[in-house]
Amino acid sequence: MHPRSILLIKPGSMGDVIHALPVASAIHAAWPDSQITWIVDPRWSPLLKENPAIFQTLDFPRQSFFGITGKYRAVRWYCELKKLKPDLVIDLQGLLRSGLMAKASGAKEIIGLRDAREGSALFHTTSVDVVPNEHAVHRYLRCLRTIGIEIPEKIAFTFPNLKLSQPIDLEEKYIVIHPFARGKKKALDLETVYALFAEFALLANYQVILVGMGEPPAALGSSGLNLVGKTSLQELICLLRGACFVVSVDSGPMHLAAGLGVPLLGIHTWSDPRLVGPYREDAWIWQGGEIRRQDFQRPPLPERKFTADDARQVARFVAEQVARA
Secondary structure: OOOOEEEEEOOOOHHHHHHHHHHHHHHHHHOOOOEEEEEEOHHHHHHHOOOOOOOEEEEOOHHHHOHHHHHHHHHHHHHHHHHOOOOEEEEOOOOHHHHHHHHHOOOOOEEEEOOOOOOHHHHOOEEEOOOOOOOHHHHHHOHHHHOOOOOOOOOOOOOOOOOOOOOOOOOOOEEEEEOOOOOOOOOOOHHHHHHHHHHHHHHOOOEEEEOOOOOOOOOOOOOEEEOOOOOOHHHHHHHHHHOOEEEEEOOHHHHHHHHHOOOEEEEEOOOOHHHHOOOOOOOEEEEOOEEEEOOOOOOOOOOOOOOHHHHHHHHHHHHHHHHHO
């Protein structure tokens, strides 16, 4: 008998949630009558809407747990988890808080990865081996064999089919640039962003849209549309899905574009594309001054800053790819 109720714990970042989607899809394909509850950061819950593999989501409101009253709310939230009583917990977060969630749920079987941190492995009944230098999607999928499901040949990412909630003046053909990231030294500086847009203005006659949360440039030129801080996650999904090309630093929107299957170039200044690059072999990578296809076996080149000259090189490359398409 397979488990009828499954608790999947992956609040994480946007990229983390996207990387875990194929696990839910594979479980649903093998056991369509099993009900998966996903604990997720409320900022990323729109990613899970309309997903046939997800029975329900449960928000982990971490931001509300700070301060004296926040600790009280946290205790109440964890205590509420015991109502779930799932047959199985899959802890893909691997931190103390996720271990506590798994234990509080009342499940007898808790699966986690062997490299779990902060003592969370103490709450796991089964630990799944991980392989060094393996992409996050591969790491998570290894949990499947532990519960008797084979890793599918075709990895499925399912996203909601949404519509724009505000009128945006989109041209028929446009590319999207996302230059912002929380990780240290991942984001592009304004000089580099300007260089990207200036080069695109010289090379192409299509619209270029800037998205994300950061410091918006003052002006982008006649072909540029500045939507920094002006789109919800739902609207970002719509914009990326309709793009003819996406250029993004290593960030959640880069992984979103990869999962949506749009033409993509990911910029990696120091992060290892094997582990956290776009999960698509037909995606392009800028890394160490070189533009190449994604390769999950290739060690990264030495860390290197992405400069204005690199931006112009990338713009010329992308314009050529769009023209060919």
